[in-house]
Amino acid sequence: MSRQRVVLSLISFLLSFISFSQVTTEVDTTKIRIGEQINYKIKVEADSTVLVVFPEGQTFTPLEAVEALKIDTTKKDSKFKLSRIYKLTQFDSGSYTIPRQKIIIGEKPFYTDSLRVDVGTVEVDTTKQKLYDIKPIIEVEKSSSNWWIWLLVILAALALIGFLLWWFVWREKPLTEEEEIALLPPYDRAKLALKKLDNSQYLIRSEVKEYYSELTMIIRKYLDEKVYERSLESTTDELINRLQLLKEGNQFPFSKETLHNLETILKRADLVKFAKSAPDTALIEMDRATIEKEIESVKAVLPEPTEEEKLLDQQYKEAQERKKKRTKVIITVASLVLLLVATYVGFGLKYGFKYVNDTILRDESKELLEGEWIKSAYGYPPVYIETPEVLKRVQDTLSDESKDKIKQRVFVFDDAEHLDIKIITDEVDGGEQGQEDIQRRVVQSIEKIIEEWETKNVQNIITKDDQFITPNNVEGSKTHGTADFPIKGSDETFEGEYAIFSFATKEGMIAHVTLVWAKEDSYAVDIAERIMNSIEMKSDEQANAEQESQN
Known part of the structure; x- marks a missing residue:
């Protein structure tokens, strides 16, 4: 009798635990078109004393998590009902499976069921919908700056110089008594x-x-x-x-x-x-x-002057007028040249003649350094970086086999002669990986970057490895050194420096930031230094802390 009572008590306890810890999922649709979003909802019913941890980050691959809404909590008796909606999307057509999601309740993991989603293309009926040419690229007006103040100063200076030249050189001055008599x-x-x-x-x-x-x-x-x-x-x-x-x-x-x-x-x-x-x-x-x-x-x-004498006298007067006008032109040109030389020497003594020359000749690296910089996040895991221009996303170079396992995003800036910026992020399908496997993949990725350089005729590559810590205290590695890089559109090379910053998460996601700059270009060196000081990543702890603060 006592044994039966123990068994019944155990069964009652298990049923009670199960009733207090239930995980269910629901979606608003399993068929979407490219770019549309799915509302994927996870609902948890648990005891009020139990800690519940929902999935974070891109755990829905191959679908991409666009947004994770705040956790909605309601209380009923001694239970908590928690729910969270994830907005998911995909930009390639096909059939995809949302992997099982892990929810931790207390210290015990629970898994949802996988879910199949069909992503279809947008059908266009060309018999009803007119087709139009692609619209041309338009320039976007940059944010306002103080350039107009400098413009007003330059215009005022030119107006003053023009007035002085007119007043002292070109103005028809009233004749003095001696000139009138002459x-x-x-x-x-x-x-x-x-x-x-x-x-x-x-x-x-x-x-x-x-x-x-x-x-x-x-x-x-x-x-x-x-x-x-x-x-x-x-x-x-x-x-x-x-x-x-x-x-x-x-x-x-x-x-x-x-x-x-x-x-x-x-x-x-x-x-x-x-x-x-x-x-x-x-x-x-x-x-x-x-x-x-x-x-x-x-x-x-006195004899009357002949017609020839009158003509000579008229020609003499005209010659004198031309001489007078030529003198004015010479004085004007000489004044302007003297002003330009004085301005050049003045700015050269204050800022340095190289800086002035580069400003006049519109040095490419100098304009990038002094232009309006842009800070943005690229790829996943997101790399936060400040650059002279927005990086362009390009097609990855992965093989078809690798694309099934790795989702790669590549962003580049290669429009300058002495500066290259490249960001590569790899998101691997398969959940958490061992630390050794992650480190091995990081090393292989760096080796692949250097091998790609060699195929592009980069020579005399010298490599050194160091530890790198971002301004927000995320640890990574830094592979840097020197090499001879080919000049775009030329057979010549320039002596350059490079740095490859690598970061990895516990889930096996990897990010590389690659910089290449000319060693002798002081502006490119300053650009690289500023970019390196701006690199930021978010560690797993920082990401979780940020998510908890939002909740």
């Missing part, structure tokens, strides 16, 4: 000079020498321009003899009175200047009137 004909200039002499204070201050110097200079200038071009430097006798010869040669029909008056006044002026003679005021005024009279007499005997 534009007058010789006769008008002589008459104007006599009026100024009348208004002078020479005679009032008894400055007879200065008065006669001005008076004779007026007649000499007039004769120099209209009669004899050496009148200014000739002595009185030389000038009178030349005028006499011109009269005798019938070039200028001067009267005897004109020649006599000019000789008399010029000799009297010589006596005043060199012998300190002092004529009285009446004689001085008479000499002034005589000079004005003889200017009129000379003007009267």
Whole structure:
């Protein structure tokens, strides 16, 4: 009787445990089209004192977990009813099996049943649906920056330089009194000079020498321009003899009175200047009137200019205008060149001439370094990294046999001459693996990368292995060294450095970050350093902690 009671008690206990720990699953559909999502729901009924752990990460391979919603908890009596929805999808058509999922209740694992899902292509009825060409790639406007401030500063500087050149070089400036007088004909200039002499204070201050110097200079200038071009430097006798010869040669029909008056006044002026003679005021005024009279007499005997002389005079004026304009152009160009040289030297002294030269020549590596960087996550397990440009996803190179077991994602940046970035993530179907197997696969992956380089004519590869810890304290390995890498589109090579950062999870998922940069390119070195400092992974503990914080 007692034995039967023990058996009944044991059966009752087991039935009670089973009733308190039940795991069921449900899906909203088992047939989807490419890209559509399945709501995969796991429901657990357990005692309120028991800890329940749901699946985390990509455990639904070959389907991809897009999102895991928060755990929904309801309480009934002493039981907890927990449920969690996973949104799954697949981008390739075919029939797939969702593997059994492990749920830990207390310390005991429970497994769900596997589930078959059919993913079909999207059928298009071309008789009803029009087909259109692929739309061209469009540029996406980058986030706003302070470039417009620099643009305003440059425009303001150019406007200031243009204003200064216009004001001091190209502007039509008002003529000074001397310039206006210089534009007058010789006769008008002589008459104007006599009026100024009348208004002078020479005679009032008894400055007879200065008065006669001005008076004779007026007649000499007039004769120099209209009669004899050496009148200014000739002595009185030389000038009178030349005028006499011109009269005798019938070039200028001067009267005897004109020649006599000019000789008399010029000799009297010589006596005043060199012998300190002092004529009285009446004689001085008479000499002034005589000079004005003889200017009129000379003007009267001057021949009219011929058409050829007028043409030559016009050509001379045009040549002078061209010369003036050419001078302005030379001054403008010289000013701009001087400004550019001064700006170049100034920036060169402050920032270094190499930096200035690379800025002017738009060095590719420098533009990448100083451009707008992008931080993003790539592949699974996700690799968080900051790069000058978004990495492009490319087709993996796995064989058909490997594709059944490994899901590989490859992202690259290879648009620069001296910089290559590549991220490879491998997700292996088969659950947890031994640490030795994982480490062996990591080593094989690194060897495969180096072998691929050798097939692409990378030479003199030197390799060194070190430990690497990300800024968020995730441990990985670093394979680095130097090699001679071929320049794209050329038979030449450049001396480069490389680094391969490798990470692995307990589930056997592997990620590689490969960097290659030119050793002599200082900008590429800075880019590589910045990228290496930005690499982050999430350890299993960090991922679980993040998930628990979300719950």
